[in-house]
Amino acid sequence: MANGVWHTRYGIEINLSLPDLGHPDRPDLLREITSSVADRDPQLLECLAHHDGRECLSESGGKSPWMFIRRGRIGGRRPLVASHLPITHKATSAESAQHKATKERIIETASRCGLDAEAEVSTANRRTISDALITGPTGIRIGWEIQYHHISPSSVHRRSVNAVRHEITPLWVAKDRTASLIDRAPWARVDDMPWKDISDGREMLIRGGYRHLQVWKCVPSSDRHCPLTDGAGHCDGVHAEWFLPALCQPEKKAVHLEDLVLASATGESVPVYVPNRGSGRAGRHMWVPATDCERWRELVGEKVPLPVVPGKEEDDEITFAEQEIDRTCRAGEEGWFVSDARPIRDLGQPTGGFTLPRMPLRRSVKPTLITSVERAAASAALGCPPWELGLCAGCGQLMRRSGRHAAMYCAVCRGTLNGR
Incomplete structure (x- = not known):
């Protein structure tokens, strides 16, 4: 070399x-x-x-x-x-036409929604030029970067950091699952389609880079596998992970390019960076509903938003x-x-990963000692507001004790009592 x-x-x-x-x-x-x-x-x-x-x-x-x-x-x-x-x-002429058609579609969508939209906008120091700069009603600025051919990870990081310094949230668009920009900054992946289809308004789904938070109680009756045991059992904990819309239970509505243009500028969807389980140096970038982001912060105890663009990983140092x-x-x-072929970076697997251990038994914990994180996790897993939560009269686990479908005993204790 x-x-x-x-x-x-x-x-x-x-x-x-x-x-x-x-x-x-x-x-x-x-x-x-x-x-x-x-x-x-x-x-x-x-x-x-x-x-x-x-x-x-x-x-x-x-x-x-x-x-x-x-x-x-x-x-x-x-x-x-x-x-x-x-x-x-x-870039070939066809790729350039794809790039131009995507940029024009983003700007047209923003303008149609009443948002301020500009093309080829540079930052004050002229080190970053956004293909499309969309400004929301509250001043949120999204710098769309359509990148249909290769770019080095260092360039993605440098340009993203520069954008953030100028109060612009970068949003990189790729069409290839092997694109090196994936998880280097906030991103979204669309289908590889002819420029004419893009210009004619053919459906453009966000195939990668947008996720929803799913929280569930890890018990034998759960439809999901335990991420801690590789599906070999259940840990009785509460798990929270980020899933693509199609893999959610129930399945979430697919996100279109037009949806992300509007939601990112209005703050209804926000970028988050979630470190991999057990490693703070590497993680995943994703766009998520703002409500899911807030719930995630409650679960993991974050007091401030996670960074849009984290620092470089150690092994990226020259x-x-x-x-x-x-x-x-x-x-x-x-x-x-x-x-050689570049490795696939957009795997579509659940990511993030947070587990709240099983709640202690009543005899060892008083209700007043239940933490806000435990209460938020139980509320998300059981699908009820926090004020409907209470302790099972049998085992002391947090459960729905008031409101619709309330009970005195959890399902496990009810099964034990019925078997007597």
């Missing part, structure tokens, strides 16, 4: 293994060379062998001598690597080995980005 590249505009050689890239007088050089190819001249970076007049294996193979920069992964290290651009890296530049063309040795 190449650790050096030629910068055609500045006429300089760049050593990717050095922290300053060999040019301490150019502090913005790293940001410039790692920006998306769609945002710069594709011939900005050149293979060193090609520049020196030696054989470029990529060009001799009928491909490109021009390069882009990505993060490699070698034995736990994350070096910067120069890779040759595949011929298809630049590693600089400080080596001599290798001027040999390494086309064909450049790793999975060029030769």
Whole structure:
């Protein structure tokens, strides 16, 4: 894998293994060379062998001598690597038409709903340009980014952070389940369809990136498996996880692109970042109903909203080995980005995961010691307001004690009493 590249505009050689890239007088050089190819001249970076007049294996193979920069992964290290651009890296005319049609549809939808909508809006420092900037009635600003071809995770993170600093919530749109932008910032995935269908108003469902909170009591009668035992049993706890609309019980209504345009700008749907179970470094971004977000915060005890864009993960930090530049063309040795299929990132599986342990028995706990988190979880799992909750007269578990379908004993205790 190449650790050096030629910068055609500045006429300089760049050593990717050095922290300053060999040019301490150019502090913005790293940001410039790692920006998306769609945002710069594709011939900005050149293979060193090609520049020196030696054989470029990529060009001799009928491909490109021009390069882009990505993060490699070698034995736990994350070096910067120069890779040759595949011929298809630049968006085709069909992809550009898809992009334009989607942008126009978002703006038309917003305008039809009475929202303020603008195209190609840049932030004050001009480091981020939103394809469509939609402003809601209360001042919420959503920066739609339609990204139908590859973009590096670092570019997604950098542009999203910059948008948030300017009080714009980023919303990235992908059409591919392998898109690297997925779970790097708030996102949504739509179907890959011809631009004419998009322009003609064909139904555009949000296939990924939008979820609903489901809370259930983990007992043998539950329709859901226990996430802690891999379905091998039941733990008697209360589980809360995020599901796609089609996997909810009962099934939720599908979300259309137009729904998200309106709901995101009005605050009816909000972005959240949920760390993976047992790991605070990695997690999932999703759009969710605002009511579900509020319930989630009650369950996990969050006093402030979760961040829209979290910090970079540890293993995303660049590693600089400080080596001599290798001027040999390494086309064909450049790793999975060029030769292998990208892994699927939008798996559609339940995510988030929070479990409230089984409520203690009455003899060890007084009703006044029931926490707000326990009460919120029980209310969500039983589908009743908190004021209808009470303790089972038999085992002391929280249950519905007043209102419709109220009882003195829980189902387990009723079964025991009936069996006597």
